Amino acid sequence: MSTAGHGALTRTKILKRQQAVSRAMEGVAWLAAFTAVAILVVVVWSVARRGASQLSFDFLTKPQIAYDPTQPQGLANAFVGTFVIVAIATAMALPFGILVAIYVNEFATRWIRNAIGLVLDLLQGVPAIVIGFFVFGLIVLPLHQQSALAASFALAVMMLPLVARTTIEVLKLVPSSLREASLGLGVPRWRTVVGVVLPQSVGGTLTGVTLAVARVAGETAPILFTSSLVANGTSWNPTHALMTVPLAIFELSDQPDLPSQQRAWAAAFVLLMFILFASLAARWLATRSKRKLGRAR
Amino acid sequence: MTEILSESSSIEPAVRVETKRQPLPPRERLETVFEIENLDALYGSKAALKGVSMEIYKNLVTAIIGPSGCGKSTFIRCMNRMNDLVPSFSQTGTIRYHGYDISTRDVDPVAVRRTIGMVFQRPNPFPKSIFDNVAWGLKVLGMKDGLNERVEKALTQAALWDEAKDRLKTNALGLSGGQQQRLCIARAIAVEPDVVLMDEPASALDPIATQKIEELMHNLKSEYTFVIVTHNMQQAARVADMTAFFSISRGEEGARWGELIEYDATEKIFTAPSDKRTEDYVTGRFG
Amino acid sequence: MRLGDFVLQGVAGAAAFASLGLVALIVIEIVHRARPAYSAFGFSFVYRVIWDPVHDVYGAGSYLFGTVITSFGALLLAAPLAIGIGLFLSELAPKGILAPVTALVETLAAIPSVVIGLWGLIVLAPFLRDHVDPALHSVLGFIPLFGQAAVGPSLFTAIIVLTIMILPIIASISRELFLAVPSELKEGALGLGATRWQMVRGVSLSYSRSGIAAAMILGLGRALGEAIAVTQVIGGGTEILWNLFTPGDTLASKIAANYQGTSGLLETPALLYLATILLVFSLITSVLAQLIVRHAARQHGAQ
Numbered sequence A: 001m002s003t004a005g006h007g008a009l010t011r012t013k014i015l016k017r018q019q020a021v022s023r024a025m026e027g028v029a030w031l032a033a034f035t036a037v038a039i040l041v042v043v044v045w046s047v048a049r050r051g052a053s054q055l056s057f058d059f060l061t062k063p064q065i066a067y068d069p070t071q072p073q074g075l076a077n078a079f080v081g082t083f084v085i086v087a088i089a090t091a092m093a094l095p096f097g098i099l100v101a102i103y104v105n106e107f108a109t110r111w112i113r114n115a116i117g118l119v120l121d122l123l124q125g126v127p128a129i130v131i132g133f134f135v136f137g138l139i140v141l142p143l144h145q146q147s148a149l150a151a152s153f154a155l156a157v158m159m160l161p162l163v164a165r166t167t168i169e170v171l172k173l174v175p176s177s178l179r180e181a182s183l184g185l186g187v188p189r190w191r192t193v194v195g196v197v198l199p200q201s202v203g204g205t206l207t208g209v210t211l212a213v214a215r216v217a218g219e220t221a222p223i224l225f226t227s228s229l230v231a232n233g234t235s236w237n238p239t240h241a242l243m244t245v246p247l248a249i250f251e252l253s254d255q256p257d258l259p260s261q262q263r264a265w266a267a268a269f270v271l272l273m274f275i276l277f278a279s280l281a282a283r284w285l286a287t288r289s290k291r292k293l294g295r296a297r
Numbered sequence B: 001m002t003e004i005l006s007e008s009s010s011i012e013p014a015v016r017v018e019t020k021r022q023p024l025p026p027r028e029r030l031e032t033v034f035e036i037e038n039l040d041a042l043y044g045s046k047a048a049l050k051g052v053s054m055e056i057y058k059n060l061v062t063a064i065i066g067p068s069g070c071g072k073s074t075f076i077r078c079m080n081r082m083n084d085l086v087p088s089f090s091q092t093g094t095i096r097y098h099g100y101d102i103s104t105r106d107v108d109p110v111a112v113r114r115t116i117g118m119v120f121q122r123p124n125p126f127p128k129s130i131f132d133n134v135a136w137g138l139k140v141l142g143m144k145d146g147l148n149e150r151v152e153k154a155l156t157q158a159a160l161w162d163e164a165k166d167r168l169k170t171n172a173l174g175l176s177g178g179q180q181q182r183l184c185i186a187r188a189i190a191v192e193p194d195v196v197l198m199d200e201p202a203s204a205l206d207p208i209a210t211q212k213i214e215e216l217m218h219n220l221k222s223e224y225t226f227v228i229v230t231h232n233m234q235q236a237a238r239v240a241d242m243t244a245f246f247s248i249s250r251g252e253e254g255a256r257w258g259e260l261i262e263y264d265a266t267e268k269i270f271t272a273p274s275d276k277r278t279e280d281y282v283t284g285r286f287g
Numbered sequence C: 001m002r003l004g005d006f007v008l009q010g011v012a013g014a015a016a017f018a019s020l021g022l023v024a025l026i027v028i029e030i031v032h033r034a035r036p037a038y039s040a041f042g043f044s045f046v047y048r049v050i051w052d053p054v055h056d057v058y059g060a061g062s063y064l065f066g067t068v069i070t071s072f073g074a075l076l077l078a079a080p081l082a083i084g085i086g087l088f089l090s091e092l093a094p095k096g097i098l099a100p101v102t103a104l105v106e107t108l109a110a111i112p113s114v115v116i117g118l119w120g121l122i123v124l125a126p127f128l129r130d131h132v133d134p135a136l137h138s139v140l141g142f143i144p145l146f147g148q149a150a151v152g153p154s155l156f157t158a159i160i161v162l163t164i165m166i167l168p169i170i171a172s173i174s175r176e177l178f179l180a181v182p183s184e185l186k187e188g189a190l191g192l193g194a195t196r197w198q199m200v201r202g203v204s205l206s207y208s209r210s211g212i213a214a215a216m217i218l219g220l221g222r223a224l225g226e227a228i229a230v231t232q233v234i235g236g237g238t239e240i241l242w243n244l245f246t247p248g249d250t251l252a253s254k255i256a257a258n259y260q261g262t263s264g265l266l267e268t269p270a271l272l273y274l275a276t277i278l279l280v281f282s283l284i285t286s287v288l289a290q291l292i293v294r295h296a297a298r299q300h301g302a303q
Helices: A012-052 A057-061 A076-107 A110-125 A128-143 A148-173 A176-184 A189-217 A245-254 A258-296 B072-079 B109-115 B130-140 B147-157 B177-190 B207-220 B233-239 B266-271 B276-282 C003-046 C061-092 C095-110 C113-140 C155-179 C183-191 C196-225 C228-234 C251-257 C267-301
Strands: B032-043 B046-057 B061-065 B089-097 B116-119 B195-199 B225-229 B242-250 B256-265
Touching: A012 A258, A012 B109, A012 C061, A012 C095, A012 C113, A012 C155, A012 C196, A057 A076, A057 A258, A076 A110, A076 A148, A076 A189, A076 A245, A076 C003, A110 A148, A110 C003, A110 C196, A110 C267, A128 A148, A128 C003, A128 C196, A128 C251, A128 C267, A148 A189, A148 C003, A176 A189, A189 A258, A189 C003, A245 A258, A245 C113, A245 C228, A258 C095, A258 C113, B032 B072, B046 B072, B046 B225, B046 B242, B061 B072, B061 B233, B072 B089, B072 B116, B072 B195, B072 B225, B072 B256, B109 B116, B116 B177, B130 B147, B130 B177, B130 C196, B147 B177, B147 B207, B177 B195, B177 B207, B177 C183, B207 B225, B207 B233, B233 B266, B242 B266, B242 B276, B256 B266, B256 B276, B266 B276, C003 C267, C061 C095, C061 C155, C061 C196, C061 C228, C061 C251, C061 C267, C095 C155, C113 C155, C113 C228, C155 C196, C155 C228, C183 C196, C196 C251, C196 C267, C228 C251, C251 C267
Parallel strands: B046 B256, B061 B225, B061 B242, B116 B195, B195 B225
Antiparallel strands: B032 B046, B032 B089, B242 B256
């Protein structure tokens, strides 16, 4: 004899209520995800709509000339300044980060490894404005002079944890069999590290650097105290303070007049496009290097 | 293709075991819990099981035996809709539970699992206290009345009460493997299921722990119906009233799937099987 | 040891130890430059509400208030939203939209603060002012926090901006935590007949709770230190007003607002004093998050 229908399954009333709650919570999660996507779309759309229309050849190639508003205004000086500052910052942070990663992975004892790991985390947590103030006190005040170099140093300090971390991760992935093979052949330790291990990590390090560049190119706070009192005209001289795109946006956003605001949106659009492009590049590099390392094992 | 051996001949079983098993009541007195008809189970386009048909009876221990890869786990997980968790899974055929087809999409798998419980191969207690492990299911199913008594009863039935009663609030992860598995059994039976499915419950445990679990099943089958998957023939011979033998069939282009070969009283499966493949397996003639 | 090995280990070691010294150097430099202010005002600087360059008297009180209210307000809004997103990305998202949505959430993190600040100032603030603030005031006006609606920049706009900025970090950490919950625990819960939400609540959230706490603290740290976007929308108010719809200021934002120079003699050291407080906050939150992660790793390692 058998029990027919629903009677076979127990406690269906309480289950109905619990399933309703479960479905409601699922709805909440969907809503949360939708909200995040909506925010992103709204912001990017606002910037694109207001900024893209303002782009012109003049904008990209002519500098900002504050003393003569009748001249076509552009932000060439800011683009140049950002390029110089970020390039120098990368040149500072990259070798430093790689050296730190090499030490952590190849030479350090566990204690030192933990200490450096902690320090990198602490460094990443220091607010950008504090780092700017730090470089201000360390370099700008004693020299009585702002400079792109000082700004680069501040950005380099911010890039260091990212570059070091990614390089450490990538070095860890290099199979020890490679190291052992090289050492077994009689190749000295330093040669092994530089000639065998490091080349394997190029992809990962490149990813880390690209991510770090995407991160600091948009930073304004460290620039405020190190490279904000800028002269007019486009300059490539790193010993002077140079205008940067984020700072330009920051200052233009404060102005009440429409042309300034329009230039702010245009600059924001260019900055956003650059950063999105860099982030995509980083992601593409990451998948490529993972595949390469996967083959090496 | 089956080779029927004559009724009178019996084989030299590969397994001789001590068993507490009682002789089976006559078939008319057995109540059907599951009626499985023509079950096919597929992962994507690959068949894992084909054409399984059998009945599982109340208050018996039914063992599912067979070589690796014959679909035993897939089969048992069909019975409580656990395969729903695998995105590529699909099945055809019917699984009637007390006459009600539970394999269709419009039956809530959560409802199914509340009366058909499961114990898994590796003990998986929650990282909570022993008490909370058993109590969690009770709270979730709304059986909060007399919580303490229910927990004690479940732990007692799972032969864990004596070892646990002084440390109910300690973390369950501090228990040994065998104790953890008994805790998982307690957790499953606390919510008063009708059927308890066990997917190789003792394969990760030592012989003494295994023995405790087998004793458990024997003592509890008057209250629950057990279906146990095991790769250990001796265990099936010791513990099961009915035994189902699954094996791997091959087709063209390297296709392999599991099929139910023979299903009968354990005694018969191990001493006078009807199918040659069953005989080969239980006498250890192949791996 | 060969010369090459010696050189490499030396140079790499120098870089490593330099990085160890970097944090110390930052602390020393900031504290050193803030000393004139500390000598002049002592510890009472931390709670005094005044910023007067003319008479050269300063206090961090209103900025501390602004920092605490905006950061915790943002955390309050961002945390449940981010955890929901983490759950969505780990349990619910159908195959087709999982990758795009994950990428979109990460992209939100990449938007520079000055761009969010610009958007916040020109697009968000008027919208909040015209539509959201009055609605909140009419419904919750009995709470002093939601007093008379704003005319211009406000603490509330800053809170919304900060929420948007810390949302992605908490969300991606939560997502990783939920993906790391062992599947046998989830199966155990589902096998008992738990609904999906019961399983998430009883197993996933419970297993990940330390990690989520650490994620929230990291998000809080990010909010505490944000200077640019906040200063663009918050209005630079100097008093402690409990109405969210009035202008205010935070530690970081006050520092940023004065980048063009200071007038009072002690004003720059006072700003550095603010920076010291900010630095202490950031170090505490970083260390706290680390401790929680390490404690959780030990607990889970016991299995």
